[in-house]
Amino acid sequence: ALDPLSTSVFMGGAAVAWQLLSPDSWLKCSLLECCNMKDTLNLSVIKMDLDRKVFGQHLAIQIVLRALSANTHSKRPRKPLVMSFHGWTGTGKSFVSRIIAENLYQLNIPRRRFVHHFSTVLHFPHLSHVHLYKEQLQNWIRGNVSACPRSLFIFSEMDQMPHGLIDSITPFLGYHEETDGVYYGKAIFLFLNNAGGDKITEIALDYWRRLKRREDIPVKKLQLLLSEEIFRNRNSGFFHSQLIQKNLIDYFIPFLPLEYTHVRDCVREELRMQGHPEDEDLITEIALAMTDYPSEERLYSSKGCKTVASRVTL
Numbered sequence: 001a002l003d004p005l006s007t008s009v010f011m012g013g014a015a016v017a018w019q020l021l022s023p024d025s026w027l028k029c030s031l032l033e034c035c036n037m038k039d040t041l042n043l044s045v046i047k048m049d050l051d052r053k054v055f056g057q058h059l060a061i062q063i064v065l066r067a068l069s070a071n072t073h074s075k076r077p078r079k080p081l082v083m084s085f086h087g088w089t090g091t092g093k094s095f096v097s098r099i100i101a102e103n104l105y106q107l108n109i110p111r112r113r114f115v116h117h118f119s120t121v122l123h124f125p126h127l128s129h130v131h132l133y134k135e136q137l138q139n140w141i142r143g144n145v146s147a148c149p150r151s152l153f154i155f156s157e158m159d160q161m162p163h164g165l166i167d168s169i170t171p172f173l174g175y176h177e178e179t180d181g182v183y184y185g186k187a188i189f190l191f192l193n194n195a196g197g198d199k200i201t202e203i204a205l206d207y208w209r210r211l212k213r214r215e216d217i218p219v220k221k222l223q224l225l226l227s228e229e230i231f232r233n234r235n236s237g238f239f240h241s242q243l244i245q246k247n248l249i250d251y252f253i254p255f256l257p258l259e260y261t262h263v264r265d266c267v268r269e270e271l272r273m274q275g276h277p278e279d280e281d282l283i284t285e286i287a288l289a290m291t292d293y294p295s296e297e298r299l300y301s302s303k304g305c306k307t308v309a310s311r312v313t314l
Helices: 004-021 026-031 043-053 058-072 093-104 108-114 127-147 166-172 197-209 219-232 260-273 280-290 308-313
Strands: 081-087 115-119 152-156 188-193 251-255
Touching: 043 058, 043 093, 058 081, 058 093, 058 219, 058 251, 081 093, 081 197, 081 219, 093 152, 093 188, 108 115, 115 127, 127 166, 197 219, 197 251, 219 251, 260 280, 260 308, 280 308
Parallel strands: 081 188, 081 251, 115 152, 152 188
Antiparallel strands: none
16 A cells, blocks of 8 residues: 555646647646647737737737637637738837737747748748749748647748748638648738838828827728729739639738827827836927828827837937
């Protein structure tokens, strides 16, 4: 017979072993890289993060939350969620994608494995290798979705992507029960584009000059203009893309240019993050210096909040 101490050790060892073997084990996910098949995205938490950390993007936040809600509340979505973010640099496209990634998986370790970030400049630098990139991209997505259906793929610098390359993933984004035995409906694809930013700014500026609020810009009209703009734009990875022709992009999400008040919010938040007290004179100085477009009205920041951190540090 086992003494009480041995029995406790034995029972404890059995419990640990069971946890490590169980596919949904919290301990296994704490110690190893595993795919959490349960949807961990808490929409109230992500809404709070977006409202608190992202400035001047009411349209983008509204659409992102609606899209995530529809996708995560379905037990078996009919197709992957595909969103394309458009706007000037520094308006929050990368920041919003990071917030989604941070909230999709609660643990840091799984996030490294099941959130995949493709940088066009880094991963697809040579036009002569497009055929090789297509094959590699298909294999990477197929393999990772097979390992974890709720995988997140982020493609940045889409405006620099070689034409036709992104069309290689067309078979994975449609309304299919399975493709070659793999179910893609729980995957999420995010495309980050500077392309379309000038069109968004043009519309926002027109509303301002007509004394209309940016909050009143019609979302559906702006989305339609964006899809047409990037389809015709040679400086876009979606130039004549099948993803647009076949309506596989669910949401074209506009990121509006940032005004003086939004840049002030960015500076104030950066001061807080760097541990500095709020200095209203410094906040005003940086925000005024960064509000530079158009040259006459100086209404928007052409760099968004991109250089705020370095300015605060200096």
